[in-house]
Amino acid sequence: MPDVVVVGAGVMGASVALELQRAGWSTVVLDKGDAVGGGSTSASSAVVRFGFSTEPGVVAAWESKHRWEAWADHLGLPEGGTGAGPLARFHRTGMLFLEPAGFPRGLFLGLLDDVGVPYELFDAPGLAERFPSLDLGRFWPPHRPDDEAFFDGPDGALDGWFTPDAGFVDDPQLAARNLMDAAVRQGTEVRLRTPVVGVAVTGDRVAGVEIADGSRLDAPVVVNAAGPWSSGLNRLAGVEADMAVTTRPLRQEVHTAGAPAGFGFGDGGTVLGDLxxxxxxxxxxxxxxxxxxxxxxxxxxxxxxxxDEVSPLPTAELFEAQVWRMARRVPGLAVPHRPTGLADVYDVTPDWLPIYDRTSLDGFYVAVGTSGNQFKNAPLVGQAMAELIGACESGHDHDTDPVRVDCHLIGRSLDLGAFSRNRTGSVTSGTVLG
Ligand SMILES: Cc1cc2nc3c(=O)[nH]c(=O)nc-3n(C[C@H](O)[C@H](O)[C@H](O)COP(=O)(O)OP(=O)(O)OC[C@H]3O[C@@H](n4cnc5c(N)ncnc54)[C@H](O)[C@@H]3O)c2cc1C
Structure with missing residues (x-):
């Protein structure tokens, strides 16, 4: 019998398995799909940025960025990762924020100052000089292309702020595979094509999971890392009704267009948060x-x-909404004649912060509600869940005295109470910004 069953072999399940196994817990990962990272992780834009609306959000992202930069080391490989097959790569492009009217810039920059994340402020002329291929007009509020106001403006010029250390990971599914391969090297067992259809309970405690083929896998600890399917698993475990914060799947589309000269990768291009x-x-x-x-x-x-019922195909309507907006900002953009890109699903909480926590069922833990913004934090979340599980299973009362996780690369600690299922009234952006 394993010490832990992790349900879900996405980037979260893989990271949790790696850190549990490192901490000495024998771990089995179950996934109903046929590939590690084949769920919503495979669709991720994998942006690594630091503009979050809470201190724990910024701490987690800043620590994780350092882990992505030292990826081979994080995976326990020799420098360069020789011999382990291809590795995902973090590309540092920087990120420019263009804000809507009324954006609480002071809050966001204050948090960056507090955590020590570098940024540059640009006034309108400075921004135009730094990003000559962008139209830096102020178009707010956003419209759909079928609204005549879409073509209005601009009304003045934007200023903005730039975090030079932001970027993206080039292959999110490969990143999940890298984590899982590292977990397997430590002893983790992965079973694909294995749908979990029930949660076994004995008394007040989880006892394992029931599998679609009628078998049962016993374990004293179960982790829900089921991504957009997380609420279904929480209901099977009977814990959802006891959570102040729950999760819900939200359809999402991502589209592609051809980069123009001067704003492509390695050619003046940067991640752009164009609010x-x-x-x-x-x-x-x-x-x-x-x-x-x-x-x-x-x-x-x-x-x-x-x-499971969401088509992976993008729609013409959303393609036009997102790509035409981008074309207003990036005038040289090569807009394809038909929708290109994909559709997938976020696992969203009401405040767009994740839930990394225990539950009312002893031994049943959740790493869920990643709200379209937690791929970047996966390297830290594994450690956070392993420390949380270790503490709770040793009798620590995390609900009244939240576990703090050491973020050793930036010299801070992360207050896991911020990601509690019991939190109420947290003030956030209320969007994918987190
Ligand atoms: C379009 C899109 C863009 C995004 N962009 C960004 C970004 O730029 N930056 C960022 O930080 N984050 C981003 N995210 C969010 C990030 O990608 C996700 O938070 C993260 O990948 C979720 O990983 P996961 O392991 O929780 O879920 P998943 O990768 O979905 O994994 C869950 C796994 O659980 C399995 N499973 C579910 N139920 C069961 C069951 N009952 N039995 C067995 N297996 C089960 C599924 O098959 C799946 O493989 C984006 C997400 C999407 C969808």
Whole structure:
């Protein structure tokens, strides 16, 4: 019998398995899919940025950035990762924030100052000089292209702030595989094509999981790392009703267009959080730019009941909304004639912060609610969950005295109480910004 069953072989399940196994817990990972990282992780834009609306959000992202930069070391490989097969890579492009009217810049920059994340402020002329291929007009509020106001403006010029250390990981599924391979080297067992259909309970405690083929895998600890399917598993465990914060799947699209000269990868391009026009974009090594959404008021949220029923194909409507907005900002963009990109699903909480916590069922833990913004934190989340599980299983009362996780690369600690299932009234951006 393993010490722990982790449900989900995405980037979170893989990281949790690695750190549990390192901490001495024998771990089995179960996934209903046929590939590690084949769930929502495979669709991730994998942006690594630091503009979060809470201190724990910034601490987690800043520590994790250092882990992505030292990826081979994080995986326990010799320098360069020789012999372990291909490794995912963090690319440092910087990230420019273009804000909407009324954005609480002071809050965001104050948190960056507090944690020690470098940034540069640009006034409107400075921004135009630094990013000559962008149209830096102020277009806010965002519109859909079928609204005549879409073509209005601009009304003045934008200033902005730039974090030079931001960037993206070039292959999120490979990153999950790297973590899982490292876990397997430590002794983790992975079983794919293994749907969990029930949670076994004895008394007040989890006893294992029930599998679709009718078998049962006993374990004293179970971790829900089921991504957009997390709420279904929480219901099977009977813990959802006891959580102040729950999770819900939200459909999302990401599109691609051709990068113009002067704003491509390695050619002046940067990650752009364009809240003025209502999208974000990422210059990719293959010469494209990827665009995603930021929950602009004009874009209805598409909640779904069953993530398995979401088509992976992008729609013409959302493609036009996101790519045309990007084309206003990046005038040389090569816009394809038909929708290119993909659709997938976020696992969203009401405040867009994740839940890394125990539950009301002893031994049943959750690393869920990643809200479209936690890929970047996966290297730290494994350690956080391993420390949380170690503490709770030794009798520590995490609910009243939250575990703090050592972020050794930046000399800070992370207050896991911020990601409690019991939190109430946390004030955040209420969007994918977190
Ligand atoms: C389009 C998109 C863009 C994103 N962009 C960014 C970004 O730029 N930056 C960032 O930081 N984050 C981003 N995110 C968020 C980030 O990618 C996710 O938070 C992260 O990948 C979630 O990983 P996970 O392991 O929790 O979930 P998943 O990768 O979905 O893994 C969950 C796994 O659980 C398995 N599973 C579920 N239920 C069961 C069951 N009952 N039995 C067995 N197996 C089960 C599934 O098959 C799946 O493989 C984005 C997400 C999406 C969808």
């Amino acid at each position: 003025d026009l209502g999208y974000y974009c990422v210059p990719r090594p293959d010469g494209t730019i990827l665009a995603g959404g930021v929950e602009a008021d004009c874009d209805p949220l598409e909640w779904v009941d069953n993530p």
